[in-house]
Ligand code: 5CA
């Protein structure tokens with residue numbers, strides 16, 4: 001699929017230090033990316049409703065990672081999927097009486113315009129599940145000889161499952177005890193109660209067609225894919241095994257990233273990703289913001305109401321990407337004031353010398369993408385510049401170009 005248009009990134013001299021980020025799998029900070037190249041996969045949207053601030057928070061977090069790599073002179077290959085066929089999409093389409101393909105297309109298009117407005121760099125490969133069907137069925141067939149893929153003991157619907165717990169390296173991403181895993185699995189799209197599975201935590205990889213459901217031809221039988229195998233297949237095809245970072249929100253640690261990691265390892269004999277990086281959850285009015293709960297603050301709504309997209313971006317950047325936090329209107333007011341103050345300096349002919357600020361922004365991002373610390377450094381520079389004597393001649397451009405290149409905020 002086509003992604004969205006790429007915002008300009010000012011070209012600056014490089015700082016070759018690579019970023020360190022928190023890896024969920026090891027629980028510590030790890031340097032990510034090679035000296036020259038890095039490969040990133042971030043789980044994309046399920047397009048049944050509009051982009052909310054939680055989604056935006058996740059994509060802005062990984063945008064910081066991409067921008068930090070670029071600042072280090074590392075070439076980035078970035079793949080993101082669109083889950084354009086899955087139960088929640090079909091259920092919403094049915095409930096609202098629209099065609100599921102139209103729903104997916106409309107919401108994906110809205111997502112593109114939101115990402116553009118927020119100056120999020122587009123992935124190099126933006127890939128839908130529907131267009132990846134041959135990749136998915138090939139991968140499942142590749143897994144059959146491992147003995148880890150089997151048909152469920154159900155005469156009417158012998159769907160295909162993956163034996164996650166029996167796979168080598170199982171538990172490498174999430175490390176949950178079984179009771180917790182079972183509970184979360186049930187809440188996040190899994191079917192622990194389904195009879196006929198070898199193990200309650202085994203996940204669906206190919207659902208054989210039921211009456212009236214969309215279906216694709218396959219040697220496995222006509223049907224449609226389970227969720228996890230879609231990302232495994234797309235990532236392996238477009239990035240290859242042992243790519244640098246698998247990313248998404250922390251709600252994907254288990255089962256999604258656990259299952260795709262073990263499917264990837266089982267298929268290739270290599271680790272799926274080198275690091276698993278997760279953004280925190282954004283809440284609203286006491287609960288995690290989610291399409292299923294409906295407590296959404298939509299990026300497109302805020303824009304319609306006149307919010308400056310750069311102020312929306314500043315709201316997100318003011319929270320460390322790993323933090324769980326709750327949005328309030330006051331956040332947007334504060335960010336709007338901050339942006340205005342920064343803009344006022346941009347019109348000044350002179351500013352406080354840039355050196356320390358440039359270093360501080362670069363250090364903060366390399367240290368687990370610490371955007372709040374970078375914003376604080378910009379604030380300090382702005383405050384110093386507000387009171388500067390007019391005969392000092394340092395230009396405002398250097399700091400503002402870095403704020404644009406690294407933080408994605410065009411003042
Ligand atoms: N299509 C799958 C991933 S393959 C999916 O989870 N789609 S989603 O539309 O539900 O979420 C898209 C991305 O936003 C995921 O990375 C998810 O972890 C993240 N996300 C969802 N809700 C929130 C939230 N409230 N706060 C932060 N991130 C969120």
Ligand code: ZN
Pocket residue numbers: 042043044081231256
């Ligand atoms: Zn995914």
